[in-house]
Structures are given as structure tokens and as C-alpha cells.
Amino acid sequence: MLFALLSASAIFSAIQAIRSKRLIEAAIYLAGVSTMVALIFYLLGAHEVAVIELSVGAGLVTVLFVFAISLAGDEPISFLPNFPKPLAFIFALIPVTIIGLQLFSLTGVSMPFIESSFNEILWQERGPDVLVQVVLIFCGVLGMLGILSTTDVSTKKKSGLPIANPPNSAKSIDHIEAKENQ
Amino acid sequence: MNPSSINILAACVLALFGVAIYGLLVTRNLIKIMIVLQILVKAAVLGLVVAGKMNGQINLSQSIAVTVIVADTVVVIVGLALAIQARQVIGTLDADALSKFRED
Structure with a gap:
């Protein structure tokens, strides 16, 4: 329940x-x-x-x-969807039906061995996964820099300086900084 | 754990999966696409944990689920960074505008 x-x-x-x-x-x-x-x-x-x-x-x-x-x-x-909604509903129903038919025909299988603890599995048996996670977190930090780099330009836009080029390009930031120095 | 609970959770996984597929098909806003993608991954992680519970390997499924959650979070961060950059360059969050922008 x-x-x-x-x-x-x-x-x-x-x-x-x-x-x-x-x-x-x-x-x-x-x-x-x-x-x-x-x-x-x-x-x-x-x-x-x-x-x-x-x-x-x-x-x-x-x-x-x-x-x-x-x-x-x-x-x-306010964007209109590319797909008509009834067609999208049908397209969503097809994979759900296929997976559902396979899922509900499964039965639980009890494994004969004794399972290790979570810490042993995570740090010893699946060590490469942890390495992949470290690389992914590094990529995430680089992505955060991508988000935060836009705030710098937006604060400069609020100060009233004209930005001729696309606001996120390095050239426009150099242009703004050169104007500020003058 | 009784079989009816497993069936309920399997139905929940399927429903979340279906809602997310439908959302991906009808959504054009870049940030909304990331939100829908999150729902899709949550259905996958829930399916992993339920399968682990069925097989008596809950700790193994937890270990894999942690990896999926980390990867999913990084995907969201990179996707949001791209969406914000696209918003500042094109001026809109419409995914179709990206392809039109490339043609121009």
C-alpha cells in the first residue's frame, strides 16, 4: 500500500x-x-x-x-511540439509495452552465493567504476565553469557597457575589459 | 517482500519511463529536456534497485546505481551549461533554433 x-x-x-x-x-x-x-x-x-x-x-x-x-x-x-501529442503518446507506448511484456514475465532468482557488503562491492569489486566517477566529477567541474562563466558577462552587461559580439565569446570579454581600462 | 509490491514498483518504473519518453518527444525547451531526461534516468535507477532486490543482490545494484546517479548529474551540469550558452548566443531556449542557427 x-x-x-x-x-x-x-x-x-x-x-x-x-x-x-x-x-x-x-x-x-x-x-x-x-x-x-x-x-x-x-x-x-x-x-x-x-x-x-x-x-x-x-x-x-x-x-x-x-x-x-x-x-x-x-x-x-510557448513552443509548439514537433510531434503531435497523440502520435507522441503512441510512440511512448510502444517501448513501454515491449519492456513491460519482458519485465512482468521475469521471476526473482535467488543467487546461491552470499553477497558482500556495499563498501566491499563499491571500493574493491567495482573499483574501475569509482575511477570513472572521479573522471565524471572532473568533467562536471568543467561544466560548472561553463555555467559560471556566463555570470561574469551578465554582470558586465548590467553595468551598461555595449556588447557587439555574442556575449559569451572571449573576444567580446576582451573588448569590454579594454574599454574598462580606458 | 511480497510479489505484489514488486509488481507495483515495476509498473511505476514503466510509467515513469513512458512519461519521460512522451516528454522527450513533445518538449523543445532545452532546460525542460534536461528535466525530462532526469525523470528517465530516475526510472532506470529505480529499475536497477528493484531488480537487485528481486535477485537478492541489493548491494551490487546500489553500487551501480551510485555510478548512474553521478553520471546523470554530470550530464545535467553539462546540458545546462550548453543551454545557457545557447540562450546567450541565440536568444532562445528552443532546440529547433539551434539547427536553424547552424544553417544561417
Whole structure:
């Protein structure tokens, strides 16, 4: 019963995230999906992933979305979809049906060996995964620099200086700095 | 854990997956696309953990799920950086405007 309630809440939040016209509402509904999924993880006994999902999925990612929306502007979404909605619904239904037929025909298989603890699996048996995570986090830091580099230009735009070139190009920043020095 | 709970969670995974696929098809806003992609990855991670619970290998599925969450977060960061850059260069968050911008 609890699983059904949490699942229904997650699906409702996901639908609202797609239906909402404002980006900030969609980001908040996404945080709701993350929270419900984290609660399901906790009830399943996956405590470590529940904590990570709650802190990263509902915390860090939501903050990133709010920051990005505040930079890009929360204008109401008025683009018409490329796909007609009934056709998109049919296209979404096809993979769901195929996966569902395979999923519900599966039965649980109990493995004969005793499973190691989470720490042993993460740090010893799946060590290369941790290395990949370190590389990915480094890429994420570079991506954050990509986001933060735009704030520098926007503050310069607010100061009233004209920007002739595209605002994010290095040439335009040099041009602004040369004017400021004069 | 009784089989009905597993069925409910499998149905939840499928529903989240379907909602996300539908959203990807009808969305053109770059930031909204990243939000929909997050829902898709959450369905995948939930499916991983449920499968681990079914097989009695919850710790192995947790280890893989952590890797997926980290990769997903980096994808969001890079995608948002691209969206903001596109917004500043083109002036819109419309994904179709990117292809038109390339033609110009």
C-alpha cells in the first residue's frame, strides 16, 4: 500500500513536471519525483542510494536547475511540439509495452552465493567504476565553469557597457575589459 | 517482500519511463529536456534497485546505481551549461533554433 502511494505520487509529479508551463515549477516537481524515489529506495533496503538520491537528486540538481533558470530566464514555454501529442503518446507506448511484456514475465532468482557488503562491492569489486566517477566529477567541474562563466558577462552587461559580439565569446570579454581600462 | 509490491514498483518504473519518453518527444525547451531526461534516468535507477532486490543482490545494484546517479548529474551540469550558452548566443531556449542557427 505504501509502495503504491509513493509510486502514484512519483508518477503524478513526473506528469506535472512535463505539463507545467513554467520551468521553475517543472524543477520543483522534479525534486518531488526524486524525493518519492528516494523514499522507495529506503523502503527497499537500499539505504545508501536513498541518501545519495535525496541529497544529489532532490538537493544539488534542483539548486542547479533553479540557478540555470534564473540565468536563462523563466519565460513561459510557448513552443509548439514537433510531434503531435497523440502520435507522441503512441510512440511512448510502444517501448513501454515491449519492456513491460519482458519485465512482468521475469521471476526473482535467488543467487546461491552470499553477497558482500556495499563498501566491499563499491571500493574493491567495482573499483574501475569509482575511477570513472572521479573522471565524471572532473568533467562536471568543467561544466560548472561553463555555467559560471556566463555570470561574469551578465554582470558586465548590467553595468551598461555595449556588447557587439555574442556575449559569451572571449573576444567580446576582451573588448569590454579594454574599454574598462580606458 | 511480497510479489505484489514488486509488481507495483515495476509498473511505476514503466510509467515513469513512458512519461519521460512522451516528454522527450513533445518538449523543445532545452532546460525542460534536461528535466525530462532526469525523470528517465530516475526510472532506470529505480529499475536497477528493484531488480537487485528481486535477485537478492541489493548491494551490487546500489553500487551501480551510485555510478548512474553521478553520471546523470554530470550530464545535467553539462546540458545546462550548453543551454545557457545557447540562450546567450541565440536568444532562445528552443532546440529547433539551434539547427536553424547552424544553417544561417
